[in-house]
Amino acid sequence: MRITVLGGCGAWPTAGQACSGFLVEHDGFRLLLDLGYAALPRLLETTAAEQVDAVVISHGHPDHCADLNPLLRARALGGHRPPLLPIHALPGALSAVLSLDRPGMLEEAYQVREFEAGDRLAFGPFTVDTALLPHWVPNAAVRVRAGGTSVTYTGDGGPSPDLVALARDSDLLIAEATYPDQMPPDDAGYLTSAFQAGQQAAEAGVGQLLLTHLWPGTDPEAAVEAAGRSFRDEIAVAVGGMTVEV
Template sequence: MRLTVLGGDGGWPRAGSACSGYLVQREGYVLLVDPGYATAPLLFSVVPPWEIDAVLVTHGHPDHCADLSPLLRARIFDDHPAPALPVHAPAGALDAVLALDRPQLLHGAVTVSHLEDGARLQLGPFEIEATALPHTWPNLGYRISTDGPSLAYTGDSGPSDRRVDLARDVTVLLAEASYAARVPDDVVG
């Protein structure tokens, strides 16, 4: 399993940087996790848009999903348009970003699957397990496993025993944090 960090900035990207965005690759399969603000240009410098096999989104805040729009546009407007991109996210998480384009443009470009707490799916060589984690917006953490290495990714979330369970015995824990001093009560689970 190969992990490439495209960005990890908080609520907005700093100059020359990007918000949350991670590529997970194995056996030629390319999984994009959280295409946040400014990740598309960095993504395209690593892998062409038509080589993305699937996308996972933790939640609907734009610093975790806004660059799904330029990714889809790059796939649509290429000389050889790519097949529909499978995108998996909590229900409603992608409504705003998908509304940036007219539905006719996106027809055939994307298939959206809504995930809930406890959902499991197979994406290429990856077994995905979704876990609801506390945040101000419905948020799923993901455990991404193979027959070897494994990765747990929290997205934005507050302290929770569920984070501990998600990360138990993984090879790599990718945990985001927003509050250094005090965590607001509405993001503690």
């Protein structure tokens, strides 16, 4: 399984970077996990819009789904007429982003397949398990399995035993780590620090930890140091363009 980071910025994209987006490839199947602000241009450096086979969106905040709109425009208006793109999301999560264009303009480009947190999805070579994490809006963490390997991705969310259970023995955990260690009181319980991500990675026994969704301006080394207080295996910070072979 090959993971390409399209973006790892939290909240808004910094210069030259993008918000949350990950391309997962296995046996020629291309799956997108989230597609936030500015992630589409990164994707198009790797593959054409019509070559994406499926999308899973963790939740409806725009730093995780805003670039669905230009992706669907490229598929609907680009002259290639690809099959309907299956977009898997929690109920109602995509209402805002899918209403940006006039009614019917993009309807031949996609099909929304809603799921409930806790459901198991299957498409292409992938099996995807889901779990609800605490956030301001419903957010589904996902565990993607294929070819004997597995990757767990948190989307956004506060620390939860449900994430530890979902991620147990994953080869890679892609974990939201908005702050290195000190959480603003208003965010506690709804977001995760790098320190907390390291604790959960260690408890789950994952193989590698990839920190993502860092607040703009955060020192990546500070995030790695905070996570490394608990997690002793490989830690990296998600930066657009990097790839991970799982």
